[in-house]
Amino acid sequence: MSTNIIGFPRIGENRELKRATEKYWKGEIDQDQLNDIADGLKDKNWQKQAESGLTWIATGDFSYFDNLLDLANLLNIIPKRYKDLKLNPLDTYFAQARGYQSEGKSVKALPLKKWFNTNYHYLVPEFDDDTEVRLAGDTLFQDLTKALKKHKNVKTSLIGPFTLLKLGHFSGEKQARNFAPAVVAAYKDIFKKLNEHQLAWLQIDEPAIVFDLSDDDRALFKEIYKDLLSEKHNFKVNLQTYFGDVRDIYDDLIELDFDGLGLDFLEGKESLDIVGKKGFPADKVLFAGVLNGKNIWRNNYTATINLLKKLPVTEDNLVISTSCSLLHVPYNVDNETELASDIKQHLSFAYQKLNELNDLNAIYFDGHKDKLDENQKVFDNIQHPADTAVQKRVQDLKDSDFVRSPERAKREVLQKKRFNLPELPTTTIGSFPQTKDVRENRSRFRKGEINREQYQEFIDEKIKRIIKWQEEAGFDVLVHGEYERNDMVEYFGENLAGFVFTKKAWVQSYGSRAVKPPIIWGDVSRKHPISVATSTYAQSLTDKPVKGMLTGPVTIFNWSFPREDISPKESVTQIALAIQDEVLDLEKHGIAIIQIDEAALREKLPLRKTDWYSQYLDWAVPAFKLVHSRVQPETQIHTHMCYSEFNDIIPAIDALDADVISFEASRSDLSIIDELKKNHFETEVGPGVYDIHSPRIPSTDEIHGIIQKILAKLPVDKVWVNPDCGLKTRGEAETFASLENLVSATKQTRAELSENLVKE
Known part of the structure; x- marks a missing residue:
C-alpha cells in the first residue's frame, strides 16, 4: 500500500520564493533571511505530504533556481569564469543562473533550455577539459537531515549521471564518456554520505533515457550503473523516468541491480505494452506513473484503476505514483475562490493530487468503491461549452487555406521595396x-x-x-x-x-x-x-x-x-x-x-x-x-x-x-x-x-x-x-x-x- 510523488512545487502558494530571491538579488535581505524563507516552504511542503498520507516525504526537489544547476554545483561542475569572481557559494550559483556584472567584471549566464517537453527551463551544465568532477556541496544532505528530524519515511531525489552527461555541454576535447568515471566516483561519494542517514529510498531521475537511444548511449548507461550499483547501501534505489517510455533500454533496466523502476504510463505510449510483453521482475518495485503530473484535470479513477490492474505486478511490488514531478502544476485549487464551482470540481492541482493518490490507494488496495462512484459522478457531469460555428469552420478548412502566396522570395522583394529599411534593420x-x-x-x-x-x-x-x-x-x-x-x-x-x-x-x-x-x-x-x-x-x-x-x-x-x-x-x-x-x-x-x-x-x-x-x-x-x-x-x-x-x-x-x-x-x-x-x-x-x-x-x-x-x-x-x-x-x-x-x-x-x- 504505497503512494509516491516524483517532486513537489517550490515557489510557494503565493510565490514566496520568487519574492525572497528577488529581494536577495536586490540586497534587501541577506542569505540567512533567504534560507529561513526557503526552510519554511520546505517544512510546509513536507507537512502537507505527511498529512495527505503519502508513503514517503519527498526531499531533494527544492531549488533556489534549477535542480540541474544544483547538481552541477554539488559536483563542482562550475566553469572557471564564475569561480574567478571570488563570490560566496550562493552568489556564485546565482552568477551562473543570471550572469554577473559589477566593478568592471562581466560574465554571461549559462545557457537556458527547455526541460524536455515542458515549460520549465534548466541551465546547461558546462564541462571543459579542466573540470574536476567531485562531491563539493552539502545542501542535499542538509535538507535530508532537516526532513528526518520531523518525518520518519523520507526519500530524496537526484538527477542521474546519464541525464547529466546527456544534457551537459562539453567545450573542450573531452566528451561525456571521458567524464563518466569521475561522475560515477562522485555519485559513489554521494551514496556513501546518504548511507549515514535513515533514508528509505533514493530516487535517481533519468528522464534522458526516454529519448531515442543509440547503442553507444545504452553502453554508457550500463557502464555507469553497473559500477554505481556495485556497492550495497542501507537505502533502496529507484531509477525514475518520466515524459516518455523506455523501449530502447527496458531490457537493461530490469537486469541492472535497481530496487525499483519508475515508469510513465501516461506519456509513455508504449510503457504498458512493454511491461505486458516482457514482464516485470518480482524482486523490483514498480513505481507506476498513472496520475498526471503535468495537467490540471481531475483523475478518472475508473480509467486509472483499470490501467493499474493491467500491470504484471502484485500488490507487494506496486507503488502508485505521479507521472512526473508536480513542479509543473499549481499548488491548490482551493485558492481559486472566484472560479465557478461547475469548473472547479473538475480541477486538480498539487494538493488535490496528493489526495487523489490516497484515494487511488484506498480503491486499489482496500476496495473503497464509494470513492470510485463519487469520482465517476463528476465525470458523468462534465460539459465543455460547445460552439457549432467554430466546429464547422474547422471542418470546412481546405488545403489551400494553409498556403500563402506568392512564394516567399517574391514577397521579400515587394516588402523590401515597401519598407525601404537600412541594412541590418533594428527592432526589439x-x-x-x-x-x-x-x-x-x-x-x-x-x-x-x-x-x-x-x-x-x-x-x-x-x-x-x-x-x-x-x-x-x-x-x-x-x-x-x-x-x-x-x-x-x-x-x-x-x-x-x-x-x-x-x-x-x-x-x-x-x-x-x-x-x-x-x-x-x-x-x-x-x-x-x-x-x-x-x-x-x-x-x-x-x-x-x-x-x-x-x-x-x-x-x-x-x-x-x-x-x-x-x-x-x-x-x-x-x-x-x-x-x-x-x-x-x-x-x-x-x-x-x-x-x-x-x-x-x-x-x-x-x-x-x-x-x-x-x-x-x-x-x-x-x-x-x-x-x-x-x-x-x-x-x-x-x-x-x-x-x-x-x-x-x-x-x-x-x-x-x-x-x-x-x-x-x-x-x-x-x-x-x-x-x-x-x-x-x-x-x-x-x-x-x-x-x-x-x-x-x-x-x-x-x-x-x-x-x-x-x-x-x-x-x-x-x-x-x-x-x-x-x-x-x-x-x-x-x-x-x-x-x-x-x-x-x-x-x-x-x-x-x-x-x-x-x-x-
Whole structure:
C-alpha cells in the first residue's frame, strides 16, 4: 500500500520564493533571511505530504533556481569564469543562473533550455577539459537531515549521471564518456554520505533515457550503473523516468541491480505494452506513473484503476505514483475562490493530487468503491461549452487555406521595396519593462479604483513615451511596449472565448519566473478585436513601422492547460482561426508588420524523432501557416522563438513560411546559425545579440563582435538585429543602456560595410 510523488512545487502558494530571491538579488535581505524563507516552504511542503498520507516525504526537489544547476554545483561542475569572481557559494550559483556584472567584471549566464517537453527551463551544465568532477556541496544532505528530524519515511531525489552527461555541454576535447568515471566516483561519494542517514529510498531521475537511444548511449548507461550499483547501501534505489517510455533500454533496466523502476504510463505510449510483453521482475518495485503530473484535470479513477490492474505486478511490488514531478502544476485549487464551482470540481492541482493518490490507494488496495462512484459522478457531469460555428469552420478548412502566396522570395522583394529599411534593420522582440507603475495601474483597474478611461490614458502615455524613445534611440521597426498585457498567453486568452482563468495558479518557468497558464475549457473563438486599437494608436505616433504583436496558436495552446476530450490538432486549429481574425483586422487597419510569436513551438515536440512529424509538426506547422495565409504579399510576417533546441527542426521552422524569424541565440553562442546555413534557411532572421534574462549590460563592442560573427555566416540582406527575447522582466535603466549599445553597434557595422563597399 504505497503512494509516491516524483517532486513537489517550490515557489510557494503565493510565490514566496520568487519574492525572497528577488529581494536577495536586490540586497534587501541577506542569505540567512533567504534560507529561513526557503526552510519554511520546505517544512510546509513536507507537512502537507505527511498529512495527505503519502508513503514517503519527498526531499531533494527544492531549488533556489534549477535542480540541474544544483547538481552541477554539488559536483563542482562550475566553469572557471564564475569561480574567478571570488563570490560566496550562493552568489556564485546565482552568477551562473543570471550572469554577473559589477566593478568592471562581466560574465554571461549559462545557457537556458527547455526541460524536455515542458515549460520549465534548466541551465546547461558546462564541462571543459579542466573540470574536476567531485562531491563539493552539502545542501542535499542538509535538507535530508532537516526532513528526518520531523518525518520518519523520507526519500530524496537526484538527477542521474546519464541525464547529466546527456544534457551537459562539453567545450573542450573531452566528451561525456571521458567524464563518466569521475561522475560515477562522485555519485559513489554521494551514496556513501546518504548511507549515514535513515533514508528509505533514493530516487535517481533519468528522464534522458526516454529519448531515442543509440547503442553507444545504452553502453554508457550500463557502464555507469553497473559500477554505481556495485556497492550495497542501507537505502533502496529507484531509477525514475518520466515524459516518455523506455523501449530502447527496458531490457537493461530490469537486469541492472535497481530496487525499483519508475515508469510513465501516461506519456509513455508504449510503457504498458512493454511491461505486458516482457514482464516485470518480482524482486523490483514498480513505481507506476498513472496520475498526471503535468495537467490540471481531475483523475478518472475508473480509467486509472483499470490501467493499474493491467500491470504484471502484485500488490507487494506496486507503488502508485505521479507521472512526473508536480513542479509543473499549481499548488491548490482551493485558492481559486472566484472560479465557478461547475469548473472547479473538475480541477486538480498539487494538493488535490496528493489526495487523489490516497484515494487511488484506498480503491486499489482496500476496495473503497464509494470513492470510485463519487469520482465517476463528476465525470458523468462534465460539459465543455460547445460552439457549432467554430466546429464547422474547422471542418470546412481546405488545403489551400494553409498556403500563402506568392512564394516567399517574391514577397521579400515587394516588402523590401515597401519598407525601404537600412541594412541590418533594428527592432526589439515586443515588450518593454513592466515597471512598478505599470503593474499598479493594472491592479488599480482590476480592483475598480480607476475606470477604463483612466487605465487606458495611462497606457497611452506609456506607449507615446516608448515610441518616442525608440525613435530617438534610432530603431528602424518599433513596438508599442505591451504595457496593457499581463502575460503573452494570458492576455490573449482573456480576449478569446473558451478560456477560464485563475488567480493564484502559479507555475515555475525558471528561477524566480512564474506563469499562470490559462485553462482551455470550451471551443475557442475571438470575442472582439484584441490589439487593433493599441497597435493603430502606436502607429499614429510615428512614420516608422510599428509591429502588431500577437501570440501564435501553438504557443497559446502549449502554454495553457489543454482539454483532454479533443485532440491537440483540433484545439490548436480553433485558436489559429481566432488569431487569423486578429491578423486580418490589423492588416485592414494599416499595420504592415505583424509578429506572431511562437516561443513554445518546440515545447510539445515528441521526445522521439520518429514521432516528430506524425504526432506534432504535422499539425503545429499548418496551424501557424493558417494564421497568416490570407494576408497581402506586402504585409511582413515575423515570428519569434526562444530558449529551446531548434537546431534539429530548422526545416520545419522554415516551413512556417514567415518572412522574418528572430531566435534566442546569445546564450547558446550563436550555434543555431551554423544550422541555418547548413539547411539553406530562406527566411530572414534575427539571431538575438544579447541575453535579456541576465541583468548585465552588454557593451557596444560585445554586440558589434556578435554581429560580425553572424555576418561571417549569413548574408547581410537576410539579417536583422534584435535582443533575444522580450524585455518585460528587466529594469528600464539596464534595458535602455543595452538597446542604445545595440543600435550603436549596428550603426558601426553599417559604416564598416559601407566603407568596405567603397574600397571594393
